[in-house]
Amino acid sequence: METTEKKPFVYDLSLEQWQEWVKQNGESAFRAGQIFDWLYVKRVSSFEEMSNLPKALREKLLAAFSFVTLKEVAKQQSQDGTVKFLFELEDKNAIETVIMKHSYGNSVCVTTQVGCRIGCTFCASTLGGLKRNLAPGEIIAQVVKAQTLLDATDERVSSIVIMGIGEPFENYDAVMTFLNVMIHPKGLNIGQRHITVSTSGIVPNIYRFADEATQINLAISIHAPNDQLRSKLMPVNRRFPFADLIEACKYYVAKTGRRITFEYALMGGVNDQAEHAEELAQVLKGLPLSHVNLIPVNFVMERNFVRTSRDDIFAFQRILEKHKINATIRREQGSDIAAACGQLRAKHMEASAR
Numbered sequence: 001m002e003t004t005e006k007k008p009f010v011y012d013l014s015l016e017q018w019q020e021w022v023k024q025n026g027e028s029a030f031r032a033g034q035i036f037d038w039l040y041v042k043r044v045s046s047f048e049e050m051s052n053l054p055k056a057l058r059e060k061l062l063a064a065f066s067f068v069t070l071k072e073v074a075k076q077q078s079q080d081g082t083v084k085f086l087f088e089l090e091d092k093n094a095i096e097t098v099i100m101k102h103s104y105g106n107s108v109c110v111t112t113q114v115g116c117r118i119g120c121t122f123c124a125s126t127l128g129g130l131k132r133n134l135a136p137g138e139i140i141a142q143v144v145k146a147q148t149l150l151d152a153t154d155e156r157v158s159s160i161v162i163m164g165i166g167e168p169f170e171n172y173d174a175v176m177t178f179l180n181v182m183i184h185p186k187g188l189n190i191g192q193r194h195i196t197v198s199t200s201g202i203v204p205n206i207y208r209f210a211d212e213a214t215q216i217n218l219a220i221s222i223h224a225p226n227d228q229l230r231s232k233l234m235p236v237n238r239r240f241p242f243a244d245l246i247e248a249c250k251y252y253v254a255k256t257g258r259r260i261t262f263e264y265a266l267m268g269g270v271n272d273q274a275e276h277a278e279e280l281a282q283v284l285k286g287l288p289l290s291h292v293n294l295i296p297v298n299f300v301m302e303r304n305f306v307r308t309s310r311d312d313i314f315a316f317q318r319i320l321e322k323h324k325i326n327a328t329i330r331r332e333q334g335s336d337i338a339a340a341c342g343q344l345r346a347k348h349m350e351a352s353a354r
């Protein structure tokens with residue numbers, strides 16, 4: 001994995017960490033709130049703009065921190081309003097961020113790692129492996145950028161999904177700082193129930209997340225109803241087999257009283273048959289409040305998967321519902337712009353390699 005020695009980003013700190021920083025730097029406690037306000041309410045992009053801070057403090061900040069640069073290298077706009085960005089980071093690595101328009105508001109899908117090492121066979125993000133974790137500030141900057149773009153039309157980021165490139169629970173601490181800033185009333189102030197973190201099933205961190213006792217939604221990519229098939233589609237299942245995953249889910253539900261959404265990507269002829277639906281229903285029966293989100297998988301050139309037919313998607317849903325398991329079919333967004341995670345970055349990597 002690559003490592004870089006450099007200044008931390010201004011967005012790397014929670015308000016509590018800013019309070020600590022101003023104290024250590026001999027500044028008055030209220031300065032932390034002012035800095036936070038400039039970053040997340042006024043959304044400035046330089047220290048000079050923080051006009052109510054003394055010059056000496058601005059200089060200290062400049063010496064200690066840097067702003068995140070997200071250079072827009074590609075932007076695709078779908079007919080349904082979905083906008084997908086490819087941003088280049090300071091070290092030239094590229095990440096994707098997506099803004100989705102819903103009837104209930106704007107949702108931002110953020111990336112948490114440069115690449116991914118989980119190796120799900122249907123996912124373009126994993127093709128080049130993991131380059132590095134994103135710093136908390138680099139995750140936060142994606143939402144700040146989205147909000148700044150939406151400011152032009154007086155709109156708000158109303159929800160966040162952590163479903164972009166990367167496995168959030170493999171960059172756990174950075175993701176927790178990100179969440180802290182997102183939900184903080186003095187930060188971006190986004191309702192906890194409007195945020196979803198999605199994991200491929202990193203069991204120890206499902207327990208940790210349960211113990212955080214937040215109201216943030218948890219989604220788990222399950223994609224198969226048994227160990228054999230899941231290990232084939234998601235090698236992470238060999239590290240954290242099905243039984244351990246379900247145990248962790250039970251703990252989460254008991255601890256938080258909140259439902260888990262199970263993401264199930266339907267792949268034609270692989271995991272989308274009636275027997276798979278029956279088996280999945282049996283697995284989830286013991287888990288109260290389960291909800292299954294069926295995702296017709298996007299075609300990934302290198303992976304050779306085909307889409308499940310509409311009839312088979314509905315048949316799968318009916319079987320789950322027959323067993324009293326709530327199941328929805330994810331509305332496709334941005335299919336005309338390759339909006340599935342990692343596809344734009346994969347294209348960019350391919351072009352850069354030529």
Ligand code: SF4
Nearest residue numbers: 116118120123126166
């Ligand atoms: S689906 Fe998510 S966890 Fe799996 S390889 Fe892709 S980015 Fe990683």
